[in-house]
Amino acid sequence: QAKSEGRNTIRYFEPEMRMRAEARRVLEKELGHALEQGEFQLYYQPVLDLGSDHVTTLEALVRWEHPRLGMVSPDNFIPLAEETGQIIELGTWVLEQACRDASKLGKAYRVAVNVSPIQLRSRSFVSTVCRVLEETSLSADRLELEITETALIEDGQLAFTILRQLRDNGVRIALDDFGTGYSSINYLRQFPFDKIKIDRSLVTGAHLNSESAAFVRMIAALGNALDVSTTAEGVETIRELDLVRQAGCSHVQGYFLSRPVPLANLTPALNL
Ligand code: C2E
Ligand code: MG
Ligand code: MG
Ligand code: MG
Numbered sequence: 001q002a003k004s005e006g007r008n009t010i011r012y013f014e015p016e017m018r019m020r021a022e023a024r025r026v027l028e029k030e031l032g033h034a035l036e037q038g039e040f041q042l043y044y045q046p047v048l049d050l051g052s053d054h055v056t057t058l059e060a061l062v063r064w065e066h067p068r069l070g071m072v073s074p075d076n077f078i079p080l081a082e083e084t085g086q087i088i089e090l091g092t093w094v095l096e097q098a099c100r101d102a103s104k105l106g107k108a109y110r111v112a113v114n115v116s117p118i119q120l121r122s123r124s125f126v127s128t129v130c131r132v133l134e135e136t137s138l139s140a141d142r143l144e145l146e147i148t149e150t151a152l153i154e155d156g157q158l159a160f161t162i163l164r165q166l167r168d169n170g171v172r173i174a175l176d177d178f179g180t181g182y183s184s185i186n187y188l189r190q191f192p193f194d195k196i197k198i199d200r201s202l203v204t205g206a207h208l209n210s211e212s213a214a215f216v217r218m219i220a221a222l223g224n225a226l227d228v229s230t231t232a233e234g235v236e237t238i239r240e241l242d243l244v245r246q247a248g249c250s251h252v253q254g255y256f257l258s259r260p261v262p263l264a265n266l267t268p269a270l271n272l
Contacts, residue, residue: 143171
């Protein structure tokens with residue numbers, strides 16, 4: 001029984017696995033050229049402050065416009081770029097582009113940039129951030145760096161040291177995807193994050209799931225008690241918006257407000 005199952009499994013998965021390995025090799029090779037060719041773009045998704053009803057932050061989300069494959073999602077190439085080390089160069093490009101864009105926006109807006117754990121730990125990260133802020137004349141408090149918990153699991157002390165240096169320079173630090181993976185409340189005791197982003201797996205559909213709703217309320221309450229702002233990610237409907245507002249979240253982000261789009265598509269709505 002087990003044997004035949006094994007055979008079937010192999011027969012079934014083999015072509016798919018070969019294709020995946022193939023696709024991976026191709027992407028890996030092309031990732032190197034993509035930066036030089038200018039194939040990366042930043043999309044932005046607005047974050048709404050529920051207190052003022054104003055958009056306060058734009059999160060930069062990288063897109064790869066591949067000449068043959070079309071738009072490739074970051075979930076497909078960020079892990080690859082992390083494995084090959086190309087994330088350092090790509091991450092620096094994202095940071096430069098986002099800060100350049102932000103410096104052209106009104107002072108009312110800040111940009112949020114996702115930072116890979118590998119990028120965070122690279123020797124020159126703090127100096128790169130300082131250089132980019134200086135070159136783009138962007139004041140540090142208009143840059144928010146989003147760090148996921150996975151960046152803190154291994155050698156958290158090193159990560160916290162780097163985050164502290166950034167924060168001492170005036171950059172804001174957000175804890176991204178909170179409520180997934182190895183979520184530890186302890187991280188919140190070890191570092192004064194400026195923002196907690198509640199993962200969309202807890203938010204989307206929370207009005208239909210009392211357990212998710214309870215977690216959202218708990219995290220919002222924790223944020224309020226610690227004086228840390230909380231952004232609910234993945235708000236897709238007015239139901240979810242009502243729920244997270246009542247839960248006490250300070251900010252929302254999600255398709256209900258806007259999908260990530262090129263900056264030019266947002267500027268008319270931003271009163272610039
Ligand atoms: P993230 O930082 O948690 O970003 C939020 C993701 O959720 C984005 O996916 C966004 O498009 C999606 N999203 C936002 N609102 C909704 C919603 O209402 N419903 C649904 N279903 N999805 C929503 P995206 O752009 O595909 O990015 C995926 C992940 O890739 C990001 O998750 C982030 O971890 C990573 N990423 C994106 N850009 C960068 C980057 O420049 N550098 C690094 N290191 N990672 C990046
Ligand atoms: Mg993020
Ligand atoms: Mg997130
Ligand atoms: Mg995510």
